[in-house]
Amino acid sequence: MVISSLVVETTPGKVHAVAEELAKIPGVEVHNDEGYKIVVTIETETTRQSHDVAAGFIGIPGVSNVNLIYVNFEDDPELQAAWERRQQQSQK
Structure with missing residues (x-):
């Protein structure tokens, strides 16, 4: 499980519309919106998935x-697999 916290900044007058769009994305939870900033968390299975969601x-x-x-x-299964590959390579 990967949990990320982010602050999303918006252009003036768009904070509520952006917060509504963010809330529609699977794994994203909007916690607060104020001024031009929105606090969100992302919950995914891997760091790659988390990055892809945030990049969107x-x-x-x-x-x-x-x-x-x-x-x-x-x-994180991707990180675990990469670590195991490195361990196997170093033992050869």
């Missing part, structure tokens, strides 16, 4: 910037 935010009309605040990943 910039395509939402009214989004001007996306800032990663915090990320926690435990038992």
Whole structure:
């Protein structure tokens, strides 16, 4: 499970419309919107999925910037597989 917290910045007057669009994305939860900033979390299975979801935010009309605040990943299957491959290669 990967949990990321981000602040999404919007152009003036777009914060509520952007928050509504973000809330429609699977795995995204909108926690607060104020001024021109929106606090969201993303929950996904892998860091790659989390990155892909966050990268898609910039395509939402009214989004001007996306800032990663915090990320926690435990038992990410992609990271585990990469680590195991490195361990196998180093033992050869």
